[in-house]
Amino acid sequence: MPVSTRLRRPTRTTEEKRGGRKQTEETRPARPAFRARYAALRDERPRAVRAARRTLHVLAAVLIVGALLLPDTAGALRPDRFTRIPAEAIIGAVLLPALPRRPRIVVAALYGAGIAVLTVLNLLDIGFNEYLGRGFNLMLDWGLLDDAQAYVEDSMGHTTATAATVGAVALVLLLVVVMALAAVRLGELLARHRARATRGALVAGTAWITCTALGLQVLGTPVASDRAAAAAKVQARRVVDTLRDEAEFEKAARSDTFAATPPGHLLPDLRGKDVLLTFIESYGRTALEDPVIAPGVTRTLDTGTETLAKAGYRARSGWLTSATFGGSSWLGHSTALSGLWIDNQQRYRTATANDRLTLTKAFGKSGAWDTVGIMPGVQKGWPEAKWFGLDKVYNAFQLGYQGPKFSWSTMPDQYTLEAFQRLEHSKQRDKNLMAEIILTSSHQPWAPLPEMVGWDELGDGSVFDPIRKAGKEPGTLMTDAAKSRQEYGKSVTYSVTALTRWLERYGTDDTVLVFLGDHQPLARVSGPRASRDVPVTIVAKDPKVLERIADWNWTEGLRPAEGAPVWKMDAFRDRFLKAYGSVPHPTEGW
Numbered sequence: 001m002p003v004s005t006r007l008r009r010p011t012r013t014t015e016e017k018r019g020g021r022k023q024t025e026e027t028r029p030a031r032p033a034f035r036a037r038y039a040a041l042r043d044e045r046p047r048a049v050r051a052a053r054r055t056l057h058v059l060a061a062v063l064i065v066g067a068l069l070l071p072d073t074a075g076a077l078r079p080d081r082f083t084r085i086p087a088e089a090i091i092g093a094v095l096l097p098a099l100p101r102r103p104r105i106v107v108a109a110l111y112g113a114g115i116a117v118l119t120v121l122n123l124l125d126i127g128f129n130e131y132l133g134r135g136f137n138l139m140l141d142w143g144l145l146d147d148a149q150a151y152v153e154d155s156m157g158h159t160t161a162t163a164a165t166v167g168a169v170a171l172v173l174l175l176v177v178v179m180a181l182a183a184v185r186l187g188e189l190l191a192r193h194r195a196r197a198t199r200g201a202l203v204a205g206t207a208w209i210t211c212t213a214l215g216l217q218v219l220g221t222p223v224a225s226d227r228a229a230a231a232a233k234v235q236a237r238r239v240v241d242t243l244r245d246e247a248e249f250e251k252a253a254r255s256d257t258f259a260a261t262p263p264g265h266l267l268p269d270l271r272g273k274d275v276l277l278t279f280i281e282s283y284g285r286t287a288l289e290d291p292v293i294a295p296g297v298t299r300t301l302d303t304g305t306e307t308l309a310k311a312g313y314r315a316r317s318g319w320l321t322s323a324t325f326g327g328s329s330w331l332g333h334s335t336a337l338s339g340l341w342i343d344n345q346q347r348y349r350t351a352t353a354n355d356r357l358t359l360t361k362a363f364g365k366s367g368a369w370d371t372v373g374i375m376p377g378v379q380k381g382w383p384e385a386k387w388f389g390l391d392k393v394y395n396a397f398q399l400g401y402q403g404p405k406f407s408w409s410t411m412p413d414q415y416t417l418e419a420f421q422r423l424e425h426s427k428q429r430d431k432n433l434m435a436e437i438i439l440t441s442s443h444q445p446w447a448p449l450p451e452m453v454g455w456d457e458l459g460d461g462s463v464f465d466p467i468r469k470a471g472k473e474p475g476t477l478m479t480d481a482a483k484s485r486q487e488y489g490k491s492v493t494y495s496v497t498a499l500t501r502w503l504e505r506y507g508t509d510d511t512v513l514v515f516l517g518d519h520q521p522l523a524r525v526s527g528p529r530a531s532r533d534v535p536v537t538i539v540a541k542d543p544k545v546l547e548r549i550a551d552w553n554w555t556e557g558l559r560p561a562e563g564a565p566v567w568k569m570d571a572f573r574d575r576f577l578k579a580y581g582s583v584p585h586p587t588e589g590w
Contacts, residue, residue: 060182072125112183283517332518339573361389403461412450
């Protein structure tokens with residue numbers, strides 16, 4: 001049949017397609033209001049609409065690329081870090097245009113949400129590195145966010161803490177949504193210009209491979225970047241290492257050199273002494289060596305050495321490397337007293353779930369000491385008291401304090417020590433006394449700070465009201481590292497002064513004072529490359545007490561020399577027990 005006469009299938013009219021109903025302006029379905037307004041605006045102002053669309057495309061690209069290149073430390077937030085070629089963006093540019101529309105939208109949204117989650121983890125890394133000197137651990141550190149919220153509440157009030165928490169959650173959710181929308185927008189843009197997108201991805205990929213192969217750098221920073229993939233790998237490795245560490249540490253915690261030592265063989269060379277184990281919050285090596293902070297602190301230590309010497313006391317000092325940095329004081333306390341390296345919350349839970357012989361528990365087990373805990377920072381239930389072996393614990397509400405709080409610190413250290421004197425140290429008893437005392441006035445944010453008052457004026461602590469009112473507000477220091485360093489030094493000076501003056505006033509011939517830091521101050525005060533070292537000092541009148549540690553080669557006085565011996569903090573328990581006559585009786589498990 002000739003082509004011209006070939007039978008053709010009739011074309012359906014609009015009326016037939018609509019079931020015989022002719023579509024008119026009156027019967028055409030109405031557009032959604034937003035789309036209708038957008039169409040009208042596009043018709044009225046096409047150039048403005050095109051400019052707005054291009055601006056959104058650019059902002060979406062900047063957001064995605066910036067997130068892919070975001071470093072995990074504050075010091076690395078430099079412009080050159082954001083001028084690199086991210087491999088993850090090239091992969092997305094290749095993958096998304098190749099997908100059908102619906103799968104492309106889903107994959108793009110997941111891609112953007114994943115980048116948002118990684119961005120949140122990078123920001124947490126920045127915060128943790130800035131304050132704790134380490135990155136964020138997905139497995140262990142979520143609980144510390146609750147502690148951070150409680151810290152803000154104690155320091156700046158409930159309203160501020162609530163607003164900060166709600167704001168942070170809202171920002172995270174907004175980031176996930178915006179990042180997903182940005183990825184979808186870019187995916188659709190690449191699909192509309194598939195040919196150009198493919199060529200651009202090929203060029204970028206070739207450039208990335210070339211820069212990687214040649215090791216090209218700009219201002220010391222590699223041009224080719226796989227920062228996002230590396231960050232994900234680091235987080236995954238932390239998870240794997242944490243899971244592996246849990247089993248290994250549980251096994252190590254069951255091995256104890258002194259677990260089976262009979263009571264009569266524990267600390268025989270300290271019998272007849274009242275022993276005070278005192279932790280000074282954030283008392284780190286920085287306080288003695290930083291050029292801004294050190295002058296006031298070292299002068300206080302040297303003055304304390306001279307004053308105590310006139311009262312008949314002698315001291316020896318060294319260094320311990322803390323298991324924690326910038327915070328999480330309980331990890332330092334438990335490491336020093338247990339002989340275990342407890343550097344994260346998982347280890348802390350594992351250790352406190354076992355019947356470990358802590359140093360404080362050793363005093364109680366010997367039968368020669370009553371054991372007491374003075375804990376002004378404890379404001380809720382504290383079941384770990386049993387693990388530490390403390391017969392009695394005084395928390396923040398049981399020391400009789402009626403004065404003002406000083407930011408996070410519930411009461412000044414001078415009051416804490418006076419309360420200890422009144423409630424325990426001054427009492428007649430059948431046994432000697434061993435006390436674990438926590439001094440908190442040097443806890444961040446170091447504003448406002450208490451001042452020394454007359455010991456007879458302390459009363460219920462109300463004397464500190466005008467001092468608190470005249471002090472600095474926490475917010476004035478939180479973003480000012482220079483002021484934070486100055487006030488940190490003053491806080492340590494105050495804590496050391498309160499402790500040495502208490503010893504001078506209330507100490508006896510049989511008093512043995514051990515005081516040490518729990519950790520260094522946060523990184524923005526101590527510096528990004530600061531060690532984890534903290535000072536440790538033993539003070540006593542009886543020369544035999546210090547003779548027992550002569551082979552430790554510690555420095556005379558309250559101030560350890562720069563080159564004094566440095567031990568890991570978990571070595572302190574065993575060295576202390578052995579120095580004072582304890583006989584090891586190991587056990588491999590219970």
